[in-house]
Amino acid sequence: MAKRIKIKKGLRIPLLGEPDERLRGTVTSEQVRICPEDYPGVIPRLTVKEGDAVKAGTPLFHEKDHPEMVFVSPVSGVVTEVERGERRRILNIAIKSDRLNERIEFGKKDVSKLSPEEVKGAILEAGLWFAIRQRPYDIVALPDRWPRDIYVTGFDSSPLAPSYDFILQGQEEELQIGLNALAKLTEGKLYLSISANSTSCALREAKNVELYEFEGPHPAGNVGVQINHIKPVNRGEVVWTLNALNVVLIGRLFKNGTVDLTRTVALTGSEVKEKGYYKMLIGTELSSLFKENVTEGISLRYISGNPLTGRKIEKNGVLRAYDAQVTVIPEGDDVHEVLGWASLSPKRYSAGGTYLNLKKRYRMDARLLGGPRAIIVSNEYDKVFPMDIFPEQLIKATLAFNIEKMERLGVYEVAPEDFALCEFVDTSKLELQRIIRTGLDLLRKEVE
Numbered sequence: 001m002a003k004r005i006k007i008k009k010g011l012r013i014p015l016l017g018e019p020d021e022r023l024r025g026t027v028t029s030e031q032v033r034i035c036p037e038d039y040p041g042v043i044p045r046l047t048v049k050e051g052d053a054v055k056a057g058t059p060l061f062h063e064k065d066h067p068e069m070v071f072v073s074p075v076s077g078v079v080t081e082v083e084r085g086e087r088r089r090i091l092n093i094a095i096k097s098d099r100l101n102e103r104i105e106f107g108k109k110d111v112s113k114l115s116p117e118e119v120k121g122a123i124l125e126a127g128l129w130f131a132i133r134q135r136p137y138d139i140v141a142l143p144d145r146w147p148r149d150i151y152v153t154g155f156d157s158s159p160l161a162p163s164y165d166f167i168l169q170g171q172e173e174e175l176q177i178g179l180n181a182l183a184k185l186t187e188g189k190l191y192l193s194i195s196a197n198s199t200s201c202a203l204r205e206a207k208n209v210e211l212y213e214f215e216g217p218h219p220a221g222n223v224g225v226q227i228n229h230i231k232p233v234n235r236g237e238v239v240w241t242l243n244a245l246n247v248v249l250i251g252r253l254f255k256n257g258t259v260d261l262t263r264t265v266a267l268t269g270s271e272v273k274e275k276g277y278y279k280m281l282i283g284t285e286l287s288s289l290f291k292e293n294v295t296e297g298i299s300l301r302y303i304s305g306n307p308l309t310g311r312k313i314e315k316n317g318v319l320r321a322y323d324a325q326v327t328v329i330p331e332g333d334d335v336h337e338v339l340g341w342a343s344l345s346p347k348r349y350s351a352g353g354t355y356l357n358l359k360k361r362y363r364m365d366a367r368l369l370g371g372p373r374a375i376i377v378s379n380e381y382d383k384v385f386p387m388d389i390f391p392e393q394l395i396k397a398t399l400a401f402n403i404e405k406m407e408r409l410g411v412y413e414v415a416p417e418d419f420a421l422c423e424f425v426d427t428s429k430l431e432l433q434r435i436i437r438t439g440l441d442l443l444r445k446e447v448e
Contacts (some may be wrong), residue, residue, distance in 0.1 A: 002204070004196065005229050009217030009386035011351055011421055013159045015307065016270035016361040021166045023264070024276040032075055034060055034093045038321040039071065039130050039141025040437075041444070044090050049195045052079045057259040059127060059351070060093050062192030066143055072127030074261040074281040076102035095283075119184045123250060126259050127267035128340040130321060131246035132138045135224070135233050138437075147240040149188035149231065152179070154203045154244040155195035155214075157221030158306040158420075162266035162324050165200040166277065169181035171248050172202035178251030182242070183208040192244075193226040203244065203359035219386065230389040233413050245324050265319060268392040269328035270304075270363040279321055286326060287316040298414055299331035301366040306426035309433065319358040351425045352380065372429045384421040389413065390420055395432060398439035403446060411443065 017100040037043040043064035054077060073095055084203060085263035105128050106303035111119065124131055126144060126389050129165040134141040141147070168175060183190045189210050194203045204211075212230060213218045223241045233239055245263065252260050261282045267275055273293050280289075286302070294385035296298060303310035304320040308326055311320055319326065348363040381391040390409040416433035 001193070001211045002211040004213040004215060004221045005016065006228075006286060006385045007214060007220040008226065008231075009382070009384060010157075010217035010219055011252065011384045011425070012217045012366075013307075013351075013424070014349065014361050015159045015329075016363045017268050017275060017329070018160055019097070019162060019266040019268045021163060022276040024267075024274060025127070027278045027280040027284055027286070029097075029264075029285035029287050029288065031080065031094055031096050031285060032073075033094045033285070033318045034069070034071065034174070035088050035092055035284050035320060036061060039140050040073075040133075041137060041142075041441075042069070042130075046082065046093075047092070048079050050079055050082060053077070053102050054095060055078060055102045056261075057106070060095075061090070063140075068124050069129050069143060070124070070127045071130060072412075073186070074259075074283055076100050103258040104255050104258075106253065106259070107330065110289045111177060111184065111254050114181075114184065116184045119181050120305070121278070122253065123181070126253050127254055128259065130199075130251055131242055131249055133241050134239045135227065135241060135415070136412035137440045139440075139444070141240050145188045145238050146186065148233075149191060150182050150186050150242070151191045151193070151223050151227055151230070152182070152209070152242050152244055152247055153193050153221060153223045153226060154200075155193070155198060155221050156306075156324075157195070157218040157244070158308055160268035160306060160325070160327060161262075162223070162268075162277070164199055164203070167200050167264045167324065168200055168246060168248070174248045174251035174255055175244060175253050176206060176251065178247035179206055179208055179248070180242075181250055181254060182247065184292055186240070189236060191226070191230055193223070205422045216386070219384075219418065219421060222306055222415075222418055224413060224415050225386055226415055228389070232388070232410075235407060235412060237412075240264075246322075263319070263324055265323070266325045266327075267293075268325060269307075271298075271300055271328040271330060271417050277406070282319055282321050284319050285316055286319060289326070290315055290328065294328050295330075299334045301329050301331045303327040303329070307364075308373045308424060309417045329366035330363065332367035335365065335367070349383075352427075368429050370427070370429050374391075375428050375430065378427070380425050380427065381422040384425055385418075387418065389412065392393060395419075395422075395430070395435060398435055401439065401442060403443065407440065411439065415440075 011405040044061040077098040085094040107183040132141040192209040394409040419432040
């Protein structure tokens with residue numbers, strides 16, 4: 001029997017553009033690109049060079065201090081480019097697909113007969129370790145530390161979020177195998193959090209887990225909120241986190257013996273004509289997905305992920321490593337309004353009651369509608385932040401990099417995504433997610 005937790009603080013942003021629960025096809029591209037910066041905490045070291053032939057599952061790079069942590073190619077083909085930025089930082093590794101879909105065979109394995117070390121070794125060898133993140137610091141989990149507990153989130157509550165119930169159809173076996181593998185990697189508990197509205201038998205009848213139901217607005221689906229309400233993280237403790245879609249990737253490895261980085265991705269947003277679900281590999285170029293399928297004649301914002309936490313990409317950008325959603329909304333830089341914020345247009349939405357919210361769904365754009373300014377202490381963060389943490393005080397302590405205060409205020413529990421709603425309602429227009437990410441990275445260097 002699942003334990004139920006009700007989240008009262010938060011916000012459901014009424015955006016236009018929810019995906020239809022319909023699988024519309026498969027998206028492929030001649031070239032895929034893997035972006036090392038997708039993996040927080042990882043310092044990449046290349047294991048391939050331009051011109052090398054690779055198969056699906058061939059390591060492209062590894063983590064500097066943990067060479068056993070490899071990151072692999074999703075396709076077979078040839079490495080055509082290693083794009084670098086400032087100080088030779090690796091931005092992209094491009095692979096031209098040969099369409100043969102050759103894969104490295106790692107061998108099918110019965111999880112029940114494996115030791116914890118063998119399970120960990122299999123995931124590391126196949127390059128799927130990136131699926132496991134850790135708190136504190138919200139980085140790819142360090143494989144040399146065992147977790148107190150593991151938390152799996154089985155739903156997404158963010159704006160225009162994909163339905164995990166829909167995506168998991170036909171992948172029930174892989175999900176359970178993945179959960180069985182994760183259960184071996186902790187002496188503590190494997191927690192699975194699902195939506196109170198979930199109808200998925202794969203989630204509701206999952207074995208080897210302690211099941212929790214979460215009810216309420218976003219960010220109820222954030223794993224940080226779930227950890228905070230189930231069993232918070234204290235200094236010196238490590239927990240691992242995953243979402244159910246990445247658990248499937250691990251289950252697929254043990255079931256089939258090969259790496260398959262195919263995702264079912266929701267195409268969402270007010271500017272998309274045919275919304276729905278598409279199958280594609282991580283790193284797939286998305287230009288064919290947008291061709292003749294988005295509003296023309298206006299400036300658009302393309303996002304890999306959701307509108308709150310996703311990454312801005314170009315029209316020919318790629319699906320990033322952790323995303324199961326692609327969003328297209330108006331950029332807004334071509335909009336000129338009389339009176340600006342003072343106009344009482346019924347097309348405007350306000351989380352704070354500035355405008356009358358009369359419509360059920362709004363076509364919002366990417367404008368800030370204001371400039372950065374000093375923090376206004378108005379408790380507006382508290383209204384949408386359902387964790388037992390003082391968000392304004394934590395942001396201030398992080399800006400000042402006061403380590404003692406940051407620790408007392410719960411910095412080890414949070415990730416940038418936990419502050420996305422605060423950033424949305426913030427009248428100071430601060431980049432709160434960037435502030436937290438920078439603070440966590442600096443804290444790790446100082447404390448570890």
